[in-house]
Amino acid sequence: xxxxxxxxxxxxxxxxxxxxxxxxxxxxxxxxxxxxxxxxxxxxxxxxxxxxxxxxxxxxxxxxxxxxxxxxxxxxxxxxxxxxxxxxxxxxxxxxxxxxxxxxxxxxxxxxxxxxxxxxxxxxxxxxxxxxxxxxxxxxxxxxxxxxxxxxxxxxxxxxxxxxxxxxxxxxxxxxxxxxxxxxxxxxxxxxxxxxxxxxxxxxxxxxxxxxxxxxxxxxxxxxxxxxxxxxxxxxxxxxxxxxxxxxxxxxxxxxxxxxxxxxxxxxxxxxxxxxxxxxxxxxxxxxxxxxxxxxxxxxxxxxxxxxxxxxxxxxxxxxxxxxxxxxxxxxxxxxxxxxxxxxxxxxxxx
Numbered sequence: 001x002x003x004x005x006x007x008x009x010x011x012x013x014x015x016x017x018x019x020x021x022x023x024x025x026x027x028x029x030x031x032x033x034x035x036x037x038x039x040x041x042x043x044x045x046x047x048x049x050x051x052x053x054x055x056x057x058x059x060x061x062x063x064x065x066x067x068x069x070x071x072x073x074x075x076x077x078x079x080x081x082x083x084x085x086x087x088x089x090x091x092x093x094x095x096x097x098x099x100x101x102x103x104x105x106x107x108x109x110x111x112x113x114x115x116x117x118x119x120x121x122x123x124x125x126x127x128x129x130x131x132x133x134x135x136x137x138x139x140x141x142x143x144x145x146x147x148x149x150x151x152x153x154x155x156x157x158x159x160x161x162x163x164x165x166x167x168x169x170x171x172x173x174x175x176x177x178x179x180x181x182x183x184x185x186x187x188x189x190x191x192x193x194x195x196x197x198x199x200x201x202x203x204x205x206x207x208x209x210x211x212x213x214x215x216x217x218x219x220x221x222x223x224x225x226x227x228x229x230x231x232x233x234x235x236x237x238x239x240x241x242x243x244x245x246x247x248x249x250x251x252x253x254x255x256x257x258x259x260x261x262x263x264x265x266x267x268x269x270x271x272x273x274x275x276x277x278x279x280x281x282x283x284x285x286x287x288x289x290x291x292x293x294x295x296x297x298x299x300x301x302x303x304x305x306x307x308x309x310x311x312x313x314x315x316x317x318x319x320x321x322x323x324x325x326x327x328x329x330x331x332x333x334x335x336x337x338x339x340x341x342x343x344x345x346x347x348x349x350x351x
Contacts, residue, residue, distance in 0.1 A: 001025055001052065001059070003044030005181045006115030008051040009170045010161045012177050014113055015055050020185055021078030022060065023052035026095060028191065029065035040191045041228050044302050047181050057169065062103060064095055071095075072192050076205055078200070079228040082252035083328030086297075093149040101154060103135065111159045117141040119163030120155055123279035123338055131155035132279030135337040138166045146295050148332045199229045206292075211255025213238060216248065216264055226253050233265055233324030246324075264323035268350055270295075272331050272343035273313045280333075280340040283308030291333035291340050293318065295325055306340070314343060 001006045001024040014021045023047045023061050028040045029175040045061060049234035071090050104112050118135030127212035131152055136142040162170060163194060174182035179344060186287065194200045202208060208226030215221050222239045224230065227250050229237070236245040238259055246265055249258035275282045283289060287308045292301035293316055303319040332342035 001294065002115070003047035003051075003184075003185050004115065004181070004187060005171060005174050006117075006221070008115070008179050009050070009177075010113055010115040010175050010182050011051065011055060011057065012173065012179065013161045014159075018221065020351075021055070021325040022058045022107070023048060023055075024100065024103070025049070025059070025061045026100070027061050027063050027065060028068035028095075029063075032313075042317060049182070050180050062100070064099055067099055068192075075190075075198075076202065076207060078328050078339070079202060080207060081137055081251070081328075082227060082230075082250035084231045084326045085328050086330055087192075089149060089330055097147075097150055097154045097158065101157065103288055104157070106135075108220050111157050113159040113161060115162055116143045116147060117161050117162055117167075118144040118147055118160050120158050120160055121338070123335070125280055125335075128281070130277070130279055130281070133339040134163065135334075136163050136165075141167050144334075144337075144339050145294055145332050148330060148339055150278075150280060151276065202226070202228055203226065209255045211257065213257050215241075216258065216260040221259070225255055230257050232326040233344035244303060261276050262323075265323045267313060267325045267348045269319045269344050270318045270325050270331065270348045271309070271313060271315050273346045275314050275341055275343035277341040278339035279335055282312065282341060283314065284305060289340070290336060294332045294334065295322055295345070296329060301334055305324050306334070312343070313346075 009287040011021055013267050025045050041232055049059050055125060071087050071094065074090060075085045075087045100112055117138055120131060121134055123132040129183055132164055133144045133147045133150065135144045149342055196329045207228050209228060210223060210225050211227055212220045213224055213319045221241060230247050230250055232247055235244065238245060238247060244262065245259040246256055246262060248260040280289060283306060285308050291304060291306050293304040294301040302322060305317045309313040309315055327345050327347065329345050331345050332339040
């Protein structure tokens, strides 16, 4: 229970269904003061406890501060390697569906439920029945993308009560139930990033390697104060160059940032590593399947071919070039609206 309306309604629905429910709040010690739209704050903890008291269920706060510190360190390290991280997916993988599962096992709980907008189902591919995540019914709230790393063992113990609900339906349930968080604003930011943005976090850690800004032909056209503050597709902060220019490449070894026109952001292929099979097992080397592939949380999935490369790596070739394929971001393949699998973008190419 995060203290928000979604997890609160999930707990309410389970209690109404006659389940034996225990509320758990994860203390990360990483909330950024002033970030009013993040999760995990002291206020969120109080809200979660208030809902648990209203529902008459046991409530515990677990201290995951040390584990969450590793996620923050990874976030900073990824920018230092010229990659753009997604810490919320790591939090799902390592904490909400990782350490929390260990706690659930210790106390004898059979399932872990959250307020994510997605569902879990059995997917039969050529006689191979696997557990998989399906998109939530509310297209504006669907969170299947951020759940791609869940293993078959984790999915077997996962329950997502809100997957077939719209957000306005969830708030209406909360109002009718008299939950004190019915109108609470959503958490929309990374909880440990200050209001000034992630660059302020890098500054606080003394991270920033200055270097050259070059055009697509290699001509030096300016300088920057830290490649770690750059991400693929960025337009602001690179100076004026007579025509709109975007960051198209970042080389951590030389600290050089390459810029170019919008069309230079278009790429047709990528290599992803750390692939986790959802509804489909990871394709073996030389094997492939067709899928709809999503390269960012709010990206419209596009048709592509997923080719196995072995050792947990895949090559994805799109039917149409995609803009701003970004190393470090998650890429998720779908069979229709069911997660087939996903991994982390490592390199990108033109074909």
